Amino acid sequence: MASNCSLPFVYISGEEVRRLVGMAELIEEMARGLRWVSERDEGGVVQPVRTVVRVDKYCGNLGLMPAYSSKSDSLGAKLVTFYPHQIEGVPSHQAIVIVLDPRTGTLQAIVDGVEITNMRTAAASACAARALLQQAPRVLCIVGSGVQARSHAEALRIHHSFSEVRIWGRSAASAQRCADEVRAKVSLSLPDALRDADVVVAVTLATEPLIRGEWLKTGAVVISVGACHSDWRELDDDVMLNSLVTVDSCDAAMKESGDIIQSGVSPSNSQRPNCVSCRQRYLQKLEK
Numbered sequence: 554m555a556s557n558c559s560l561p562f563v564y565i566s567g568e569e570v571r572r573l574v575g576m577a578e579l580i581e582e583m584a585r586g587l588r589w590v591s592e593r594d595e596g597g598v599v600q601p602v603r604t605v606v607r608v609d610k611y612c613g614n615l616g617l618m619p620a621y622s623s624k625s626d627s628l629g630a631k632l633v634t635f636y637p638h639q640i641e642g643v644p645s646h647q648a649i650v651i652v653l654d655p656r657t658g659t660l661q662a663i664v665d666g667v668e669i670t671n672m673r674t675a676a677a678s679a680c681a682a683r684a685l686l687q688q689a690p691r692v693l694c695i696v697g698s699g700v701q702a703r704s705h706a707e708a709l710r711i712h713h714s715f716s717e718v719r720i721w722g723r724s725a726a727s728a729q730r731c732a733d734e735v736r737a738k739v740s741l742s743l744p745d746a747l748r749d750a751d752v753v754v755a756v757t758l759a760t761e762p763l764i765r766g767e768w769l770k771t772g773a774v775v776i777s778v779g780a781c782h783s784d785w786r787e788l789d790d791d792v793m794l795n796s797l798v799t800v801d802s803c804d805a806a807m808k809e810s811g812d813i814i815q816s817g818v819s820p821s822n823s824q825r826p827n828c829v830s831c832r833q834r835y836l837q838k839l840e841k
């Protein structure tokens with residue numbers, strides 16, 4: 554169902570989102586949006602770090618994510634729940650997005666946010682890979698075999714032709730299903746999956762470090778998507794302390810990224826420029 558014309562606003566389903574938005578186009582939109590965010594005041598984006606309401610009784614979380622962009626003149630908010638202890642048949646992440654008229658504040662649309670979250674997250678990772686890779690990558694390793702594993706396999710192939718895509722999952726059966734769906738190879742051992750990988754995507758709900766620095770190729774680009782809670786981890790201290798750590802928002806990373814908070818990496822340390830705009834300045838400095 555695309556919309557209900559008897560309502561004063563439209564409802565856009567996940568299927569409709571998928572039909573209306575292509576991944577390649579979304580990657581370009583994300584690149585534009587990330588640039589505006591990095592430009593701070595000049596970019597015209599007002600996007601406070603999200604508020605996360607903990608639903609401790611059920612080990613759940615509710616994220617409230619409002620934003621306004623003056624350049625695209627768009628106003629809205631996403632409400633997202635993430636419940637790491639999955640119940641069979643219930644997605645671990647569920648969301649809706651509301652779109653408001655920026656001139657009046659009137660509700661214009663309610664959009665299913667599940668598909669948006671799946672696609673947008675992977676599109677942002679594809680932008681990061683494109684910006685950070687120094688040369689054409691050969692091997693992609695995806696750690697995790699859920700929804701984000703699938704969307705990342707799609708998004709990262711748009712700008713790169715990998716000769717090998719590997720999937721590792723803690724459940725071999727789930728990794729195999731995911732690998733079959735995305736035309737990848739399943740790896741039963743994590744160190745083997747990571748060996749010589751040029752791009753590594755971490756998309757699990759792990760709460761303890763899974764990926765060790767000693768298993769990574771020097772120069773690998775590691776895209777950390779999970780561990781988006783101060784209590785969660787995916788990367789060990791070796792990875793965090795011996796890498797150039799680049800984030801989209803220093804404020805959000807310092808509040809939410811378990812890998813950054815618990816390893817003690819500081820985005821304010823100028824020797825390790827950690828946000829996209831700091832990195833751009835750093836790269837310019839290197840070129841001089």
Ligand SMILES: NC(=O)C1=CN([C@@H]2O[C@H](COP(=O)(O)OP(=O)(O)OC[C@H]3O[C@@H](n4cnc5c(N)ncnc54)[C@H](O)[C@@H]3O)[C@@H](O)[C@H]2O)C=CC1
Nearest residue numbers: 645674697698699700701723756757758759778779780781
């Ligand atoms: N940074 C961002 O903007 C976003 C981050 N995420 C995060 O990405 C991660 C993946 O999300 P989805 O694919 O949607 O979730 P999902 O529930 O579809 O898949 C999660 C995967 O993690 C695996 N897993 C769970 N616990 C594990 C453990 N201890 N060790 C190894 N694997 C484990 C599961 O078996 C499953 O393969 C989550 O942490 C999620 O919160 C999701 C959306 C946006």
Ligand SMILES: O=C(O)C1=NCCCC1
Nearest residue numbers: 616633634635646670781
């Ligand atoms: O940005 C998002 O959307 C999410 N981030 C962290 C986990 C829930 C969804």
